[in-house]
Amino acid sequence: MSNILPWHEPLWQQTLSRHLPHALLLYGVKGMGKSLFAQYLTKTLLCEKKQACGNCKPCKLLKANTHPDLLTIQPADIGKQISVDQIRNTIQFCSLTTKYAHYKIVIINLAEAMNRNASNSLLKLLEEPPSNTLIMLISHNPMVLSATIRSRCQKLDFNRPDKKLTYNWLYERLDNQKHTSLLLNLSAQAPLAALELANSMDKRQELFNSLMTLSANDPVKIATSWAKMEITLVLKWLLSWTADVIRYSITGQTQYLINQDQIESLQSFSNNLNLQHLFKLLDLQQEAYQLINTNIKPQGLLESIAIAWVELKRRV
Ligand SMILES: [Zn+2]
The missing domain is CATH 1.20.272 (Zinc Finger, Delta Prime; domain 3)
Known part of the structure; x- marks a missing residue:
């Protein structure tokens, strides 16, 4: 995915037009492309030219999954929780100085899977946010997160994509285009989930x-x-x-x-x-x-x- 998805455009503009917060909460039903958005924002922030050029050293490191200023965490397996040890590693990572860019980025996928200790530990980090660090929490089910964690994050709501944009995007990718609306309705309007469902x-x-x-x-x-x-x-x-x-x-x-x-x-x-x-x-x-x-x-x-x-x- 070299560019942002069409229905992400308003959220993208909103994110770039504001002062970047310490923590972002990206939420919405599965299949809206929240992770892709977080990845693209990461590429843009870490790129030497701030445009996800793909050619500079940080961009190449990101492509190879070896950029030292990015940490991504998620449950170790399907159905597992995010453990307090994973959050402790995150805190450790945040205390290090940056290697390339002047930003450090943490992505927490499926943030609702944090257990209570992990969640408490993360809260402490959010209460005293490290400088030049962006923490992105991604969640299909943000109400499971504690209210205090939610209140510490700037929120990006992925649940209301422009219907015309999602319809067109999906329509162009389907073999059987008469199912376009049906697939979106069956997938809570989430285009990536709808495309997967087509199979x-x-x-x-x-x-x-x-x-x-x-x-x-x-x-x-x-x-x-x-x-x-x-x-x-x-x-x-x-x-x-x-x-x-x-x-x-x-x-x-x-x-x-x-x-x-x-x-x-x-x-x-x-x-x-x-x-x-x-x-x-x-x-x-x-x-x-x-x-x-x-x-x-x-x-x-x-x-x-x-x-x-x-x-x-x-x-x-
Ligand atoms: Zn670059």
Whole structure:
């Protein structure tokens, strides 16, 4: 990515027009390109010409991931926390003098994954910010961060991109362009997530078909086939369909549905369903979503969900 993404332009101007703070909090749903923004800002600040030229020594070091004035931290593994040791290393890094530029930069990816000790430790650093240092916290879920940490950062909200810009950007990159709006709606308007999702639309249809014909099948067998797919996506889609079925059951109207390509099937599926059971199913799936990165095996979760979908029809 050699330049900023089109829908980042207002945030970029906003960042450059102000005095650079000690800490920035970049937040917004996954797939808005927050990390790319942080990387581009890093390149720009550390470049000898302040323009991410790509040719000067700092730019080359950045490209090789060996720039000594940049530290990037994140959880050691999916589902893991950011530890207090990682923050201690960060504090240590901030106490060193810069090697090249006159700026030092820390990027904390998935900042909401800091555990309590890590968070307290970072707060101390933010309360007495080192000079010539920019700390960038990146978060999909900033409300998990402590209020005091949030209050110490200048905030950049990525959640309201210009819809025309994101639509055009995605449209130019899709093979099947008629899905452009649908993909954005399925991805909370996040263009990078939408582009990634485009590769999974066949899987989505496969899952949908298995769901619509579920009553005739064995839920355990179905859950086994679901477990072979990416669990995060499976649960996201199931949640999205459940929410649509609820929307339709309540309003009787189709224009509010997210899954606009599956309206007819969702309409006929929604026929005569018990709203209370639907909300229970929604809860069950949301709970399962919270358990994704824990030690609980997806198969068990998916079996209970498949059974709940079967029951939905049976208990009418
Ligand atoms: Zn440069």
